[in-house]
Amino acid sequence: MRAAFQEMHRSGFRNADLDAILARAGVTKGALYYHFDNKEALGYAVVDEVIASNLYQKWVQPLRNAKNPIDVLIRIVQSESLKREDVQRGCPLLNLSQEMSGLDEGFRRRTAKLYKDWHDAMAGALREGQKRRVVRSDINANETATFLMAAWEGYVVLGKNSQDPRTMQSGQRRVSGHINSLRTA
Amino acid sequence: MRAAFQEMHRSGFRNADLDAILARAGVTKGALYYHFDNKEALGYAVVDEVIASNLYQKWVQPLRNAKNPIDVLIRIVQSESLKREDVQRGCPLLNLSQEMSGLDEGFRRRTAKLYKDWHDAMAGALREGQKRRVVRSDINANETATFLMAAWEGYVVLGKNSQDPRTMQSGQRRVSGHINSLRTA
DNA sequence: TAACATGCATACTAGTTGGTATGTTAGCAG
DNA sequence: CTGCTAACATACCAACTAGTATGCATGTTA
Numbered sequence: 003m004r005a006a007f008q009e010m011h012r013s014g015f016r017n018a019d020l021d022a023i024l025a026r027a028g029v030t031k032g033a034l035y036y037h038f039d040n041k042e043a044l045g046y047a048v049v050d051e052v053i054a055s056n057l058y059q060k061w062v063q064p065l066r067n068a069k070n071p072i073d074v075l076i077r078i079v080q081s082e083s084l085k086r087e088d089v090q091r092g093c094p095l096l097n098l099s100q101e102m103s104g105l106d107e108g109f110r111r112r113t114a115k116l117y118k119d120w121h122d123a124m125a126g127a128l129r130e131g132q133k134r135r136v137v138r139s140d141i142n143a144n145e146t147a148t149f150l151m152a153a154w155e156g157y158v159v160l161g162k163n164s165q166d167p168r169t170m171q172s173g174q175r176r177v178s179g180h181i182n183s184l185r186t187a
Numbered sequence: 188m189r190a191a192f193q194e195m196h197r198s199g200f201r202n203a204d205l206d207a208i209l210a211r212a213g214v215t216k217g218a219l220y221y222h223f224d225n226k227e228a229l230g231y232a233v234v235d236e237v238i239a240s241n242l243y244q245k246w247v248q249p250l251r252n253a254k255n256p257i258d259v260l261i262r263i264v265q266s267e268s269l270k271r272e273d274v275q276r277g278c279p280l281l282n283l284s285q286e287m288s289g290l291d292e293g294f295r296r297r298t299a300k301l302y303k304d305w306h307d308a309m310a311g312a313l314r315e316g317q318k319r320r321v322v323r324s325d326i327n328a329n330e331t332a333t334f335l336m337a338a339w340e341g342y343v344v345l346g347k348n349s350q351d352p353r354t355m356q357s358g359q360r361r362v363s364g365h366i367n368s369l370r371t372a
Numbered sequence: 373t374a375a376c377a378t379g380c381a382t383a384c385t386a387g388t389t390g391g392t393a394t395g396t397t398a399g400c401a402g
Numbered sequence: 403c404t405g406c407t408a409a410c411a412t413a414c415c416a417a418c419t420a421g422t423a424t425g426c427a428t429g430t431t432a
Binding site: 012013014016017090091096097099100101103104105114117145149151152153154156159160162164169172173176 | 198275277281282288289290295298299302330333334337338339341342347358361
Binding site for chain 4: 374379382389391
């Protein structure tokens with residue numbers, strides 16, 4: 003499944019070559035089709051397990067019981083890799099949802115769930131921060147979380163295309179600045 | 188080329204079926220390969236002509252010699268279709284750059300040029316607005332233009348995946364609100 | 373220990389699709 | 403009327419790739 007994830011991240015799901023995945027994993031078709039009904043089932047499993055796990059490790063868990071969600075969010079944003087090969091591949095969740103959500107309802111539902119988990123983790127942390135008086139009370143946590151996701155993913159898209167590290171740097175500054183503006187005065 | 192654009196918008200470039208394009212256009216392979224060397228050349232032409240033309244009509248031309256760029260930008264954002272089938276297909280430029288920019292330098296350069304034209308149109312209009320004292324002088328036109336593109340494209344991505352018109356509505360409110368905050372007091 | 377299940381590997385099939393080779397027609401020059 | 407070219411149409415090929423049929427080795431159970 004790691005091999006499948008890597009190949010899907012490189013080539014997208016539809017252009018992911020099963021033989022390439024199998025070669026990378028060091029197994030053959032027999033092994034694959036013993037464990038998965040078809041290519042689609044393998045793709046679903048990659049979303050449900052690999053991509054979901056990455057997302058939770060990076061965004062959800064650090065926000066759980068965070069003392070100050072603003073500090074945590076800024077740290078996550080600032081820790082994003084600016085290396086060319088990372089920027090060039092983009093965000094696995096975004097790549098996959100962008101490719102498949104209009105074509106396959108199974109993929110759409112799965113990626114939508116991950117976006118929702120991501121959103122809820124941020125919105126929940128912001129609401130908790132409001133209770134603790136470290137986040138401004140005049141902002142809507144849900145809308146703010148959606149906005150942060152949109153702005154961040156937008157910069158990831160532009161960075162992937164421009165291949166200029168300054169694009170993502172600008173994104174880090176801008177998004178961090180916006181998060182910082184959510185602090186109580 | 189309209190047929191090619193539509194098929195590419197539906198299925199992406201790599202999964203665009205030449206036979207489907209030809210059937211839609213009412214011509215055959217002979218006609219296609221008389222005018223284009225290969226599928227790649229057709230794709231390049233679609234970017235250079237169809238997608239570029241759409242972008243110019245929607246964003247670049249309205250900003251040229253605009254009295255107040257802020258009013259123009261808000262009007263463009265607010266005029267975005269919220270119909271399910273439109274939201275579901277997403278932005279042609281974003282779809283294509285997202286799919287191909289990591290795989291084919293020709294596509295990457297072409298989509299990067301369109302992003303640049305889009306960016307320059309907004310940044311130029313903002314700078315002109317600053318001269319005319321209708322746009323705040325304390326903002327960086329280039330960074331602001333990049334931010335607006337990122338946020339807007341981000342909402343397009345989320346809307347395409349969620350298939351909930353409220354996502355794009357929220358995006359319109361947020362982005363319009365941010366554009367509005369650029370006015371001089 | 374015979375029978376069976378698990379967990380693969382190997383070889384093959386069938387459908388899809390980009391690309392090509394060749395045929396055909398309309399129009400124009402001379 | 404002849405010769406030629408532009409602009410296609412038709413039929414076909416070859417590569418790629420998801421999926422399948424079958425074989426086989428290693429446990430495991432009755």
